[in-house]
Amino acid sequence: EPHVGTKDVDFLRLRTQGFEAYAENRYSEAAGLFTKAIDNFWLRRMVNTMCIEQCVKDRSLVDEVQTISVYLSTSTCVENCCQGKLGPAVLIPDPHIELIFRKNQYYDVIQACWHYSRNHTGNIEAAETFFLYNPDNVGMFNRLQDLYKMFQVENRVPPRREPHYHTQYRRGVEAYQKEQWGPCVYYLDSAIENFMRNTNLCRVQCTYQYDKTPSEHKVSTFVSAAVEIVESTGRCRAQCYEDMELRPFTSSPYLASILEYLQYCQYSLGSFQEASDTSLSYTLLHKRNPTINENVEVFSTQYGLPGNPRQDILDFLNNYKIDTALLEKSDSLQQDSEEEVLFSTATSYGARRFLSDKECKSLIYLAKEISVENDGYETHKDKDYSPYNVNEKFRGIVLSKAIELLEEGDIEAEEVQLYLSVVQAAKAHLEKKFKLLKPLYFDYIHLVHRSAIEGVENTSEFSHPIHADNCYIQPDGSCSKTPPAFTQRDWSAIVYLNSPEEGGEFVITDRTLTVTESLSPSCGDIVGFTADTYHGVKAVKKGDRYAIALWFTHDISKAQDMFLLQRKIEQAKDKTEVHLTKEEL
Ligand SMILES: O=C(O)CCC(=O)C(=O)O
Numbered sequence: 001e002p003h004v005g006t007k008d009v010d011f012l013r014l015r016t017q018g019f020e021a022y023a024e025n026r027y028s029e030a031a032g033l034f035t036k037a038i039d040n041f042w043l044r045r046m047v048n049t050m051c052i053e054q055c056v057k058d059r060s061l062v063d064e065v066q067t068i069s070v071y072l073s074t075s076t077c078v079e080n081c082c083q084g085k086l087g088p089a090v091l092i093p094d095p096h097i098e099l100i101f102r103k104n105q106y107y108d109v110i111q112a113c114w115h116y117s118r119n120h121t122g123n124i125e126a127a128e129t130f131f132l133y134n135p136d137n138v139g140m141f142n143r144l145q146d147l148y149k150m151f152q153v154e155n156r157v158p159p160r161r162e163p164h165y166h167t168q169y170r171r172g173v174e175a176y177q178k179e180q181w182g183p184c185v186y187y188l189d190s191a192i193e194n195f196m197r198n199t200n201l202c203r204v205q206c207t208y209q210y211d212k213t214p215s216e217h218k219v220s221t222f223v224s225a226a227v228e229i230v231e232s233t234g235r236c237r238a239q240c241y242e243d244m245e246l247r248p249f250t251s252s253p254y255l256a257s258i259l260e261y262l263q264y265c266q267y268s269l270g271s272f273q274e275a276s277d278t279s280l281s282y283t284l285l286h287k288r289n290p291t292i293n294e295n296v297e298v299f300s301t302q303y304g305l306p307g308n309p310r311q312d313i314l315d316f317l318n319n320y321k322i323d324t325a326l327l328e329k330s331d332s333l334q335q336d337s338e339e340e341v342l343f344s345t346a347t348s349y350g351a352r353r354f355l356s357d358k359e360c361k362s363l364i365y366l367a368k369e370i371s372v373e374n375d376g377y378e379t380h381k382d383k384d385y386s387p388y389n390v391n392e393k394f395r396g397i398v399l400s401k402a403i404e405l406l407e408e409g410d411i412e413a414e415e416v417q418l419y420l421s422v423v424q425a426a427k428a429h430l431e432k433k434f435k436l437l438k439p440l441y442f443d444y445i446h447l448v449h450r451s452a453i454e455g456v457e458n459t460s461e462f463s464h465p466i467h468a469d470n471c472y473i474q475p476d477g478s479c480s481k482t483p484p485a486f487t488q489r490d491w492s493a494i495v496y497l498n499s500p501e502e503g504g505e506f507v508i509t510d511r512t513l514t515v516t517e518s519l520s521p522s523c524g525d526i527v528g529f530t531a532d533t534y535h536g537v538k539a540v541k542k543g544d545r546y547a548i549a550l551w552f553t554h555d556i557s558k559a560q561d562m563f564l565l566q567r568k569i570e571q572a573k574d575k576t577e578v579h580l581t582k583e584e585l
């Protein structure tokens with residue numbers, strides 16, 4: 001059993017220390033701290049699994065989500081068990097931090113650390129590790145090629161933490177290439193077994209996440225508790241299936257790929273019935289493979305051996321069905337009593353009452369206090385793309401700037417905290433409304449104040465002409481997704497803080513620029529849409545228009561680190577508290 005000092009398992013603290021060391025150019029120390037943070041994160045997951053196994057003993061591990069009382073008592077048992085082994089839980093403040101750990105993404109920083117401290121092997125090893133777990137990251141893929149060339153390293157440096165199923169898969173494929181059918185079947189069977197085991201361990205972790213912040217656990221009402229548990233479990237489990245996909249740049253599922261090699265090796269070995277079963281099982285996971293479809297047919301008609309689906313694949317699919325149903329279930333449990341939905345499609349959504357009047361007032365106050373003329377749109381000097389017209393004033397404040405001002409002592413922590421909390425809530429809201437299985441990350445956050453200039457007649461139709469947020473609309477109505485467009489943006493949202501006296505409507509159009517939705521904003525309205533949606537803002541004819549514009553990406557390497565921003569706010573709060581006590585003395 002692992003036995004570790006309480007302090008060492010605090011991977012969030014290690015991570016923070018890592019960032020501090022990094023900022024002070026102590027690179028090899030930073031690399032060590034991040035590596036240890038990641039190791040401890042995984043150690044803790046392992047202990048968590050052991051404890052879940054102990055606490056649910058006779059029930060099936062990956063049972064359906066239990067009734068609330070069983071759930072809570074098991075949770076308490078898991079929590080006590082983990083505390084006994086590791087000390088108090090490190091509470092993860094944000095599910096996305098957890099995801100960064102789950103996908104070993106701090107190897108990105110570790111790679112940079114080894115780069116600066118000229119540790120070539122460490123550098124390549126870190127890059128390999130990051131790429132292993134983030135196989136769609138083209139940037140890291142290219143960097144890897146460059147590193148091997150630059151340092152003239154001939155042999156591949158193995159990544160750290162390679163999961164067993166992936167090792168076995170690679171061995172199986174190697175055996176296949178060498179036409180060693182026996183070993184091929186052996187390795188691939190073992191790859192499947194380990195793949196299933198890892199998937200299930202991940203799913204189990206999702207059911208009893210003892211390290212979630214208390215507010216998420218000790219929910220007040222029965223219904224909201226059920227919704228939260230079911231939903232966070234469903235979402236977390238959906239991510240498990242993604243975590244397992246470790247083959248770069250492919251669209252067929254990992255498991256299907258194992259079966260594809262396996263059926264061939266089985267066939268070559270003369271195990272025709274097994275090959276027939278494997279081929280048929282493949283089609284349950286992935287339909288569009290003409291060769292396999294043909295094999296299924298041939299085994300059945302020419303060999304007279306119709307396939308039976310493999311039991312392990314059936315179990316896997318059954319679990320998958322349960323997990324998908326969790327998200328649907330949480331949906332039906334949900335009662336949106338407060339909220340008035342204005343429009344809702346697969347790609348756009350609008351609703352009322354996302355914020356209270358008080359919250360709107362505080363945020364407007366913040367904007368009045370610190371917004372800067374034209375701030376945030378330096379790259380958009382071109383008048384064709386100007387987000388406001390010449391008869392208006394335009395002021396803005398980006399969140400990170402607000403936090404800088406807070407650090408300089410110019411404003412109150414409370415207001416900046418509200419700004420951050422509101423944008424976090426908006427993100428969660430949209431993930432939920434659009435049932436996104438992949439998390440959103442912040443690309444840009446901007447509180448915008450547009451106003452009519454008194455005495456000047458605003459003759460333009462638009463304040464911000466019809467545009468899309470990640471591509472440029474072409475004369476033929478299509479949209480060109482090439483730089484300098486912000487191509488990393490996947491979703492956009494606007495939270496409105498007030499009603500302009502006249503004008504300032506938000507509009508969505510179709511590809512022919514015909515308006516399909518129009519909204520006269522008021523405090524607490526929220527809209528969200530895919531970043532390629534055509535939309536714009538009508539001219540503000542009279543008064544002020546305050547809104548928070550948000551852009552999101554699915555690409556974590558483009559994400560703003562919200563945890564770091566939150567920490568800065570907390571540090572600023574701590575500082576003011578210290579001041580107070582000194583004055584009191
Ligand atoms: O404020 C709005 O309603 C929309 C703003 C917008 O589309 C943008 O800034 O890209």
Ligand SMILES: [Fe+2]
Pocket residue numbers: 467468469492535
């Ligand atoms: Fe926009």
